[in-house]
Amino acid sequence: xxxxxxxxxxxxxxxxxxxxxxxxxxxxxxxxxxxxxxxxxxxxxxxxxxxxxxxxxxxxxxxxxxxxxxxxxxxxxxxxxxxxxxxxxxxxxxxxxxxxxxxxxxxxxxxxxxxxxxxxxxxxxxxxxxxxxxxxxxxxxxxxxxxxxxxxxxxxxxxxxxxxxxxxxxxxxxxxxxxxxxxxxxxxxxxxxxxxxxxxxxxxxxxxxxxxxxxxxxxxxxxxxxxxxxxxxxxxxxxxxxxxxxxxxxxxxxxxxxxxxxxxxxxxxxxxxxxxxxxxxxxxxxxxxxxxxxxxxxxxxxxxxxxxxxxxxxxxxxxxxxxxxxxxxxxxxxx
Amino acid sequence: xxxxxxxxxxxxxxxxxxxxxxxxxxxxxxxxxxxxxxxxxxxxxxxxxxxxxxxxxxxxxxxxxxxxxxxxxxxxxxxxxxxxxxxxxxxxxxxxxxxxxxxxxxxxxxxxxxxxxxxxxxxxxxxxxxxxxxxxxxxxxxxxxxxxxxxxxxxxxxxxxxxxxxxxxxxxxxxxxxxxxxxxxxxxxxxxxxxxxxxxxxxxxxxxxxxxxxxxxxxxxxxxxxxxxxxxxxxxxxxxxxxxxxxxxxxxxxxxxxxxxxxxxxxxxxxxxxxxxxxxxxxxxxxxxxxxxxxxxxxxxxxxxxxxxxxxxxxxxxxxxxxxxxxxxxxxxxx
Numbered sequence: 001x002x003x004x005x006x007x008x009x010x011x012x013x014x015x016x017x018x019x020x021x022x023x024x025x026x027x028x029x030x031x032x033x034x035x036x037x038x039x040x041x042x043x044x045x046x047x048x049x050x051x052x053x054x055x056x057x058x059x060x061x062x063x064x065x066x067x068x069x070x071x072x073x074x075x076x077x078x079x080x081x082x083x084x085x086x087x088x089x090x091x092x093x094x095x096x097x098x099x100x101x102x103x104x105x106x107x108x109x110x111x112x113x114x115x116x117x118x119x120x121x122x123x124x125x126x127x128x129x130x131x132x133x134x135x136x137x138x139x140x141x142x143x144x145x146x147x148x149x150x151x152x153x154x155x156x157x158x159x160x161x162x163x164x165x166x167x168x169x170x171x172x173x174x175x176x177x178x179x180x181x182x183x184x185x186x187x188x189x190x191x192x193x194x195x196x197x198x199x200x201x202x203x204x205x206x207x208x209x210x211x212x213x214x215x216x217x218x219x220x221x222x223x224x225x226x227x228x229x230x231x232x233x234x235x236x237x238x239x240x241x242x243x244x245x246x247x248x249x250x251x252x253x254x255x256x257x258x259x260x261x262x263x264x265x266x267x268x269x270x271x272x273x274x275x276x277x278x279x280x281x282x283x284x285x286x287x288x289x290x291x292x293x294x295x296x297x298x299x300x301x302x303x304x305x306x307x308x309x310x311x312x313x314x315x316x317x318x319x320x321x322x323x324x325x326x327x328x329x330x331x332x333x334x335x
Numbered sequence: 336x337x338x339x340x341x342x343x344x345x346x347x348x349x350x351x352x353x354x355x356x357x358x359x360x361x362x363x364x365x366x367x368x369x370x371x372x373x374x375x376x377x378x379x380x381x382x383x384x385x386x387x388x389x390x391x392x393x394x395x396x397x398x399x400x401x402x403x404x405x406x407x408x409x410x411x412x413x414x415x416x417x418x419x420x421x422x423x424x425x426x427x428x429x430x431x432x433x434x435x436x437x438x439x440x441x442x443x444x445x446x447x448x449x450x451x452x453x454x455x456x457x458x459x460x461x462x463x464x465x466x467x468x469x470x471x472x473x474x475x476x477x478x479x480x481x482x483x484x485x486x487x488x489x490x491x492x493x494x495x496x497x498x499x500x501x502x503x504x505x506x507x508x509x510x511x512x513x514x515x516x517x518x519x520x521x522x523x524x525x526x527x528x529x530x531x532x533x534x535x536x537x538x539x540x541x542x543x544x545x546x547x548x549x550x551x552x553x554x555x556x557x558x559x560x561x562x563x564x565x566x567x568x569x570x571x572x573x574x575x576x577x578x579x580x581x582x583x584x585x586x587x588x589x590x591x592x593x594x595x596x597x598x599x600x601x602x603x604x605x606x607x608x609x610x611x612x613x614x615x616x617x618x619x620x621x622x623x624x625x626x627x628x629x630x631x632x633x634x635x636x637x638x639x640x641x642x643x644x645x646x647x648x649x650x651x652x653x654x655x656x657x658x659x660x661x662x663x664x665x666x667x668x669x670x
Contacts, residue, residue: 038486038490038493039490040490040493040494040497041497042493042496042497043489043490043493090459091459094455094456094459097451097452097455098451098452098455098456116432116433116451117432117433117496118493118496120429120432120433120455121429121433121489121492121493121496122489122493123459124425124426124429124462124485124488124489124492125486125489125490125493127459127462127485128482128483128485128486128488128489129486131466131478131482131485132479132482132483132486134478134482135475135478135479135482138475140470140473140475140478143466143469143470143475143478144467144470147463147466147467147469147470148463148467150459150462150463150466151460151463151464151467153459153463154378154456154457154459154460154463155373155374155375155378155460157456157459158373158375158377158378158453158456158457158460159375161377161452161453161456162375162376162377
């Protein structure tokens with residue numbers, strides 16, 4: 001029985017990458033499961049819960065793909081990829097505590113299930129475990145890159161916290177925040193793949209730049225999705241940023257154009273956090289009136305193209321082509 | 336004008352160690368201040384607040400003293416000591432969030448001043464910065480020791496969280512908890528001092544054992560102080576553990592002897608956390624009835640003596656004698 005064409009899903013470049021990586025995917029899953037184990041039952045339960053909840057594992061895939069694209073034939077890239085995923089998971093656990101989120105990827109968040117206290121401490125555990133994994137690779141350079149990225153991520157999160165409800169937030173500061181809280185890990189995840197493959201400095205710099213631009217594109221798209229996505233398409237709560245008073249690129253743009261009446265609306269809803277049931281639709285109307293969502297995606301697309309250009313110095317290969325496609329995919333998933 | 340003898344304070348062994356360390360003390364303070372800096376103002380404010388609030392800095396002093404005791408003549412021990420202090424500070428920040436503490440060392444806790452969100456994130460920043468400092472020493476062994484210790488600390492904290500209000504907690508589990516949450520960092524702080532000094536494996540193992548036993552003695556004394564200390568003598572809230580339902584060694588002992596009436600009291604006060612103004616005195620009466628505080632300190636003293644014995648393999652020196660004295664001082668401060 002042949003499938004009707006409309007039911008055949010075009011493979012995403014992420015799926016293509018998974019196919020290329022073959023056995024590495026199962027090996028990564030096994031590494032993640034083995035290394036999050038602890039003699040403490042609550043750690044296993046919470047870690048299993050959040051790791052099983054899944055997500056695309058885009059960051060560790062970048063590490064694996066860059067290493068393989070550059071001819072790496074060992075197995076230490078698995079430790080690095082698991083390490084990247086643990087750092088990411090630790091930041092998610094702590095973010096959900098900071099944001100008081102009760103949903104993550106369409107399911108109750110770990111802090112909703114296990115409490116804030118366990119989320120803070122298991123985040124610390126996964127973070128420490130990430131560094132243990134890096135040590136096992138014997139590469140000080142990898143430790144330098146990922147410890148620096150971790151510090152930058154924390155700085156980005158604090159900047160975001162400090163700028164919540166700040167209607168004076170500029171585009172420049174917005175880009176500083178997402179460059180730190182999101183893009184730094186994409187950049188480091190890509191870079192350590194090249195470092196472990198003993199690539200030339202020019203190549204290492206190129207994949208770092210790729211990850212940084214990809215991360216920016218990814219986060220802008222995420223911020224757009226928070227206004228126009230649905231729980232089904234993105235597995236996250238649409239409207240979270242609005243409810244929490246986070247000032248993201250679409251809102252920055254709307255504020256650049258705001259009438260005094262609109263400014264009063266943003267003031268009440270995002271600064272005073274006095275929101276009624278109609279306010280999210282009202283916000284969406286204003287964002288659409290000034291074309292803020294499409295304009296944000298256009299900027300995301302520019303960063304995706306910059307990511308693609310960064311890869312030009314890599315030897316031509318199906319790996320390279322797919323990594324390039326992923327940069328645009330990070331934006332297109334939200335259109 | 337000569338001082339009246341009673342106003343002359345006998346120098347503690349910690350003070351003696353500070354005197355021996357001379358310029359290292361100012362250099363450590365400078366290293367800590369320089370390396371907690373960030374372009375993000377809120378990080379600087381919160382880090383400065385908690386670092387200035389002080390504490391004895393016993394853990395980094397151990398790193399410095401062990402390195403010097405073993406003939407180290409470089410400056411990397413300062414980076415390691417700062418790293419140890421940052422890990423400790425990060426765990427304090429996260430602990431206070433987990434415990435919902437509003438006081439720390441007799442002052443409002445960082446989370447009371449800056450909020451839980453900032454405390455979680457600045458803890459993450461200091462933790463990352465600790466690993467950056469370790470990387471700068473170029474020693475993978477140091478990274479291995481401190482990343483492992485950090486994972487063990489998190490495990491200890493989660494074990495403690497899971498055993499809060501558990502009247503069935505055994506002495507063995509209590510020792511597992513404090514061995515992980517407290518002693519692991521004392522052990523690692525001492526060990527990395529020996530590693531950086533390129534000491535023999537037997538010496539490295541000995542100072543690790545010293546730190547582990549010292550840490551156990553220190554934590555038991557701390558748990559006793561939580562019942563018999565005052566805000567003046569210890570700079571911490573007496574009664575915190577009781578209010579939070581933490582089961583510490585004195586309570587484990589009291590439960591081993593409890594009448595059914597007393598068991599009902601512990602059940603109500605520590606499990607159900609239904610406490611009135613007289614309950615803390617009542618708890619203290621029961622602990623004194625079974626001699627639980629003195630008996631706990633006696634066990635602490637045994638661990639302090641074990642710490643002293645561990646140092647026997649070190650070359651005789653004033654350093655070694657003072658490190659030995661510190662082990663007993665960790666217990667005596669509470670009597």
